[in-house]
Amino acid sequence: MANKPLPAGSAPSADSLKTQMPARKVVKKTGAGILHDILVEEGVEVIFGYGGGAIMPTFDQFYKSPVRFILTRHEQGAGHMADGYSRATGKVGTAIVTSGPGATNLTTALATAYMDSIPMVAISGQVATAAIGNDAFQEADVVGVTRPVTKHNVLVKDVRDLPRTIREAYFIARTGRPGPVLVDLPKDVQVAALDIEDDGELNLPGYRPRSKGNMRQIRLAAEAINAAERPVLYVGGGVILAEAAEELRQLARQGNIPVTTTLLGMGAIDELSDEKLALHMLGMHGSAYANYAVQGCDLLIAVGARFDDRVTGKLETFAPQARIIHIDVDPSSIAKSVEVDIPVVGDAREVLLEMIPLIRYSERAAWFEQISRWKQRYPFTYQQKDDAIKPQYVIEQLSRLTEGQAIIATGVGQHQMWAAQFYRWRFPRQMITSGGLGTMGYGLPAAIGAAIGCPNRPVIDIDGDGSFLMTANELATAAQYNIPIKVVILNNHFQGMVRQWQELFFEKRYTATEMVNPNFARLAEAYGCKGLELRDPKDVPGVLEEMLNTPGPVVVDAHVAREENVYPMVAVGKSLHEMEMGGLS
C-alpha cells in the first residue's frame, strides 16, 4: 500500500495546535489534520470506525489524540454505535469508515438514523479525486448511494472547503429536525497540505431551521386545550430530541392531560411518578386504553410526532372526534398524512415553554374516570406459565430489578414491542430502538454506543435471536473495550414477529422463519463475554440479578415460549379501536 507517512510537522497534534493557534493565525495542516482538529473543537469525544486504504491518513491522526477510537467489527456496527451514543447522550455521534464497501456497509445505519432523525456525522474515505469516476479500486458513488438516507451529504473535492464542510456537517446534523450527515473525503484531500486561515464561517444560505413557534398559533392551541373536555397528548421522538421532556411533563400536569407516547417517545413522561397521566404506547401494539383514548378524545395534541402508519392505523378513522394540534419542527411533517386544525411549526421545547403559562388546570373527572375503567379492564397482560418462560415476564422482572433506571436498547420484532409494553419508562433518552426503519441488528451495537456515552447507567439490550445474530460480531467490540452492556436474548427460535403474522394471516405456514441457533451463552464466552442461560421460569429473577451484578459484557440466552403473540394488535388497514386482544381481556 503506497501510503507514505506524512512529512514531519505537517500534522501537529491537537495539543500543540491548541496552544499554537490563536484565532486567525495561519497554520499549515493536512486535510486529515484539519478534520481531526475540528472534530476536537466540535467536542467529539469518541469515534466509532473501521479502516481501510482510502481513510488511512485520517486514521493516522488518531494514533495520538484526545479522541477515543472504538474499532468496531463491521461498519454497520460503527454507524449504529454512533447512533446509539447520540440517542443516549443527545450529542452528535461520529463514525469513520473507508471508501467503497466500508461506506456501503454503513448505509443501513445511516438510513436507520435518518428515519428516526438522529444527529450523527459519518466520514467516509474516497478514492483520490483524479480517480473518481474511473471505477477505481474500492470506489463507489457514496454521495449518490447515501443521498436518500441522509439529511445532507457532500463530497469534498478541495481541501480549502474542508474546515467549513465539517463544521456545517455538525451544525446541520444537530439543528432543526436532526439527522445524519455524510462527508465523503477523497484520499488526496486528506493528505493535501494547506495554509489555513479558517474564519469558522458557514455557507448555508438556504438552511434556516425554525425554532420559535408562531405566537398566534400557540395561543390558539392553548385556547383549544383549555376548552377541551377529553384531550390527549400524543408524544413522539421529537420531544426527546428537543430535550423537551421536562416541559412536556409540566404541560401535562398543569393541563391535567393524559399522555400517550410513540415507540420513540417512551420516557418523555415518567410512567411511574405520573402514573395517572400515563397511557403508555399507542398504535399497532399500543395499549388498548391509549388507542381508545385517541379514538375517543375531542382534542389530540401531537408533539414531535409524525402520524406514522404504525401509530394511526386506518387514517380515515383516526381520532375521528378530535381537533388536532400538531407541534413539529419540520413543516413537511405537518399535514403530511393527517389534516391538522392548529399547526405550530417550531422547536418542541421553545413552543411548550411559550404555551405552558397559558394553560389552565381542569379536573376532567369524567374523562379520567373513563380512562381508568379502560385501564382496569384492558391492561397489558399475558398468561403466566410454570413450564415456559414468558418473554413479557422477563421484561417485567428487568423493569422491577432496575427500577426503570436502565437504558434499554432493542432489536426489532416481538421483543421490541414487549419491551415497550412491559418495561416502565421513566426518563428521556432511555429507549434506544429503531422505530422508523425497524432495523434488526440495531440493538447490540446501539447498546454499546449508549454505554460508552453513559458509563454510569446500566445499559441492557433486550434482543431477539434473529436480530441479535445480525450484528453479534460486535460482542468482540464489547469485549475488547470491556463495555459493560447486558444482553438479554428473548430466544424463541423464530423470527417471532414474522411468525406471528404467518400465524394470523398465512394460516400458520411458517416459511423460513424458524431459526436453528447457536448456543448463545457459549458464543458469548467465545467472544470473551460472560454467557448465561435461562430455561426455567423460576430462575428468571436470579439469573437476571446475576447478569446485572456481573461486571463487563454479559449475554443471557433466555429460552422463551416459542409461539407467544404480541397483543393488543391493530391489523393493517384496521382502525385503532379495532384491536385484537388475543383472548387476553
Place this chain on the structure above:
Amino acid sequence: MRKHILSILVQNQPGVLAHIAGMFAARGYNIDSLVVGRTEDPDLSHMVIVSIGDDATLEQVRKQLGKIVPVVKVRDLSEQTCVERDLLLIRVHCPPDKRIELRQLAEVFRGNIVDFGPRTVVIQLTGPEEKIEAFVELCRPYGIKQLSRTGVIAMSRDTQPVEAAPLPHKPKGRRRAGAAMVAASMPSDDGPPLPPS
C-alpha cells in the same frame, strides 16, 4: 389537479440536480418539465419545475424541497401572476405547395421559420405552454416529423394584483371521516365492546 410552476433557487453545487430529481422520484411526485440555468449570481442556479398535482401534494413537494440543504428558496409561481416561456422547435412536413400556408400559420403565432428544406420546415416559437400546445395541434395535420421543447422558465411579475393580506395558512392533509361515521363502532361509555375472539 392543476399545473404548478415551481421556481427554485439553489446553491450552485454538484449533485443538487440529482438530489432534487431523486427526491421527486423517491416520493412519487411527477415532473412535467425541468429547466436549470445560471442566474445573475454565480453562486446560485435557478431551476424551474412544472409539476401537475393537487394542492396538498404540491404543498408537500414545496416543503420537501425546502428541506434540501442547498435549496435556498422555493416559490410556487402559479400562486401569483408570472411570465412563463417555453421554447419550441418543430419540424413539420412541408411540400412546396404548403410553404405559404405554414409561414402564415407561424406568423400568426409570432413564430419564425429557422430552417427550410425541400420537404420540411423547422419553426421556432416561444410563449406560455398553452400557446405552444395550440400551435402544435395546428401543425399536426401537416405531419410533425420532430419536436423539441425546452420546458418552462418563469419569473414573477413586478406588480402583483392588489389582494387582501394572505389568509392564515391552513395546510391540508388526508381528510378524516366525520365523527358520526365512526361513532357506532367506538367504545361505549363503560368500556368498548369485547373484540371478536
